[in-house]
Amino acid sequence: MVQKTAPGEALRASPGGDSVPAAVGGRAPRRGGQLNRQTAAAWVLILPFVVLFLAFTAGPVLGSLGMSFTDMRQRDLRTPFAVNGVGFDNYIKALSDETFQKAAFNTAYFVILGVPLTLVVALGAAVLLDRGVKRFQALFKVGYYLPVVTSIVAIAVIWRFVLAPDSGLLNTVLGWVGIDGPNWLASKTWAMPSLIAMAVWRNFGSAMIIFLAGLQGIPQSVEEAGQIDGAGPWQRFRHLILPLLRPTILFTSVTTGIGYLQFFEEPFVMTQGGPLNSTISVSMYTYDQFGFGNYGLATSMAYILFVVIAVITFIQFRLLREK
Template identity: 90%
Template sequence: MTVVTETEARAVRRTPPPGRPRRKISRESAAAWILVLPFVLLFLAFTAGPVLGSLGMSFTDIKQRDLRTPFSVNGVGFGNYVKAFEDETFRKAAFNTAYFVVLGVPLTLVVALAAAVLLDRGVKRFQALFKVGYYLPVVTSIVAIAVIWRFVLAPDSGLLNTVLGWVGIDGPNWLASKTWAMPSLIAMAVWRNFGSAMIIFLAGLQGIPQSVEEAGQIDGAGSWQRFRYLILPLLRPTILFTSVTTGIGYLQFFEEPFVMTQGGPLNSTISVSMYTYNQFGFGNYGLATAMAYILFVVIAVITFIQFRLLREK
């Protein structure tokens, strides 16, 4: 004869019959949902909702005049996307953006890595001062940076042309030249943004054990060999992070041409983000959102490629 205790009997009564799921929500789960509910509501209202709404707008002919009667717009399918690719100015903006990214991202990473190595290996005193100095342009207003760079790149009395004149070189009108306007913006972007990547590279370098480099030194490897075959492979996660974040930022570059050149001369510095912004200003909402989603797809594809190429092996 089996004796059932009172505790076992209560456990049997609380156990739901087979086939019926337990519907009772624990206090922890209820508390978690209550705490996360404000974020979910805000996310749906101010992020997911507008994103889905703009995606729907990209398949319509909605313009500024249609805001009062949004349900009277007509669907155009992929017409806005086709129109964007047929737009000569959009193709020019896409080429300018690719030019800016292909040159700007590697230059920014190389300068940032070089500065990080110098701070980690060469500069021991006043290291904090150098960090602040290199990082200061990152948090400085683009308006202040534009004033500085306009003074540097001014055609007649600019600092750069003055220095070039000392060695007999007649410098061009940098920001008004179709040849030199984009390289000038790239130089400004590298100067402005390399401090952020430098801080991350410096953290990655300081996280590598000193014993790794000492082992290479014992094996007879030179300074460059140790850096090339020991340090750089260990920096792959850091390089991946900085290349992805820098690439995403440069693909969306807007402030530099908007403040410095207004997209000129002759659209030689207009970017996809700036041209999309102009289309919104003209009231072509359907076309503008289509351009924005083209840029989104490009960013997603390039980011995926970066993860495939730079992931840890």
């Protein structure tokens, strides 16, 4: 079959043996100019973000990393390039600091108890809202989520009233059953559990919303099939619902774990790290070192915490990823 060509075009052989139009001289039309214009337009559009990212994110991060290998202190702010390099001395000093070790233990204690407890409470509340509460569900969602967006100062006022040693709500209730409650926030034994309880109450609402979305995304036919096979409610939840919630559990555990590893507001507002450093955290101790002007030491502590967060997040992805 003869194919007509436009004026100025030539025929070239296609792989199937047919003749197809080609540009004069046997060359295909070039699109390089159009691609170059598109690339230039893309760079123009992303240039503001790149500039802001380099100036306010990448630059400070790299600067703080370099600072962690120097002996920079507050007095060196006027001459930041006159500081001396100390290698890994700041990291060694931080890891051998007894207060930093105590802060690391407190942070681990807070995370190991707080993260699972928060996820369990959030999942339980999500299941109740999804299966049990049908009326006023929106009201319960708002009520559970309200502490998440409430100021830490307001929360501190509430919990100080609840945990006050003499006239606090909790000790008053315990007194009704003959139990003499302790001074919760001034006790080395009970101060950290008190902060964990406050953190769980404050943060489970966000995880609950995510769990609720995950539960509502599971088809009803899955549970119906399990029910037909004779599985009870707990068996259906354990063997059908939980495996399907694995991506949701991974997301909530990672985000909650990262937040709890950096916990700062609770001890800063409620206990100031006391009593006797029993509630001081790594973030709070790093903040104190910045306040003391030990910039090199403080940045090394911050990067130690960063490495720990990265390692724990990697482990969570390995354990909770979909199989």
